Amino acid sequence: MSAPSSEAQPRIDDLPALDVEARSARVRAFLETQGLDALAVTTLTNVRWLTGFTGSNGAALITDAELVLITDGRYADQAPTELEAAGVGADVLVMTDPVGGILEAAATCTRLGLEADNISWADQRRLAEQAGALELVPTTDALVALRATKDSGELARIRAAAAITDATLASVRPMLAESPTERDIAFALDQGLRLRGATSPAYETIVASGPNGALPHGRPSERRVQEADLIVIDVGAVVDGYRSDMTRTFVVGEPTAAQQRQLDVVLEAQRAGVATVKAGVDAKTVDAACRDVITDAGWADAFTHGTGHGVGLDIHERPRVNSRTSDVLEAGMVVTVEPGVYLPGIGGVRWEDLLSVTDAGAEVLTTSAKQPVVENTAP
């Protein structure tokens, strides 16, 4: 039940601390620009980001002077402990109904922002019924935008998650030659991530072989990997709440000329995208760099999704990296670059790396080799 002793497991205590306390100031600056005197935070990952609280139920209220965490009795002990560990000076209100807690904590406020995308219509109606003179103001993506740039503690966790994934994929790679099912491979990956210290996979691990690979998000099936299959493996880990994301494509035995071209074109597209990543660059430029290569190869319609996305406490967060985004890359952002070409009835190729954006360019956090050929050792 223990991890291979030769591989370092991340110990959270050894990672640089998260600077949770500094985040309140960033939110307060946002409040001031919006003319709000409080924000009710009802998105759980935003609550975690702002307070350090990791429970499964909680809301926060932040004003110019105060930060209050509202959670239920299950977390009466855990919540103050976690807030203290995070260096956050916040009050904890223990109550089953966050609506009551929000109103109590916002008693002296006049304009209260709500996270409109993550508070239910029912809760908004209940707040409105009891709000009296308190004005409820919809806000969109406020904390999500602030979360896009990571501090050094966050980067260290994402880097650790990427390193665990690299080591795990390397250990599972040889089994591809042994005719496993997609599900066998996914199982081995998930097991390997945990053995190396991940809390869990960062999302449902994708293993899509042969024609199944034509679906970008295929679920691992009982299909057995066969010689000459393209095999798309999309896998990441969670370390202390932070996620990694990576895709590699494999083929058992020698690829056909058509497969080799598909592998090469997507690799060229991916490299072109990675080369554009730098603080100050429009995120849509990254998408265009990938898409141009694939379009030139005649596969414009076979690249059916955006080029990437931010990664952090959520597996999909800001910035967006696609053809329609107005997001601009900033130092400290963490983004994927993951073009793919999906051919119905044939299969898929995707290459995905996770990058930390810097002023000089980018640090590639996922370092697994892009060597698709797995020697066929089957008898």
Next chain:
Amino acid sequence: MSAPSSEAQPRIDDLPALDVEARSARVRAFLETQGLDALAVTTLTNVRWLTGFTGSNGAALITDAELVLITDGRYADQAPTELEAAGVGADVLVMTDPVGGILEAAATCTRLGLEADNISWADQRRLAEQAGALELVPTTDALVALRATKDSGELARIRAAAAITDATLASVRPMLAESPTERDIAFALDQGLRLRGATSPAYETIVASGPNGALPHGRPSERRVQEADLIVIDVGAVVDGYRSDMTRTFVVGEPTAAQQRQLDVVLEAQRAGVATVKAGVDAKTVDAACRDVITDAGWADAFTHGTGHGVGLDIHERPRVNSRTSDVLEAGMVVTVEPGVYLPGIGGVRWEDLLSVTDAGAEVLTTSAKQPVVENTAP
């Protein structure tokens, strides 16, 4: 990578089919009682229940005559396939924005119900802006109430999930004597569930030993299980979307007299609760039966949660089984009975079974023995 060959794995094809098609008629009867001519279903498990669609993004609109599934391009192939497999005659609208799809599908309606607890304020505002003469009506728990009674296909899946969990716990039990960490135990359980054919654990597996057991929802830690620890293990599996839920308490070596009393009182409470379960019974009666035994033993304040809850596509669903509920048990409901006594600094005891409610009483779906003593084989 394959399961023990002597243990049967559930094959979904061998389980009785889900009667998905019949569910639309139940929703339409609800619409009629509410004077609604359509309901927008924005809770993902409700969408799955109503249509058979298992993707990670989707909404449905149901009217007296039509059922429409709205999902994004990733599921353009999967969605029609799943609906057909479920025997559901529904149109599929592929669009990124469900709000547009809902309005398009509800074009001829006048009173549209929304799932107020599961549609965001932002989406409700966008619907309202474009709704014209269409009236938006908040509804609460409509489909959740309908989902509480299960058909035979649903019961078969929950039963299969419970059987996998029973077999897994039996296989992991011996390791408790080997001084594993809580995390080792949870890992072995999660691995065992998957090897026996579960899609995943039904929730984050709980292993809480010694003083950690005083928290009802403790997360597995690096603490090593020691002789004379009480060990609470709360574990379940997912089979084809449906979940199971069970808790057993163990002690390595001979329990102290105080531990034995804690184990016995909670067991007596659990049996008293189970004995009351029957169609037509108020769910709060089940809670009272458990609570009375624990109160009589002087531990009223140490039983810090409700007695149980419904289980199905969600791990917590209707009916509620606590002291305040007005829910009434019906045949076909699936509920937990899980009293516990949590003593700060000492540890916890919880016994939990999953029951299928019948007209005659209940079928207990979780059959693991309640034999807490694990012989200490450590050198």
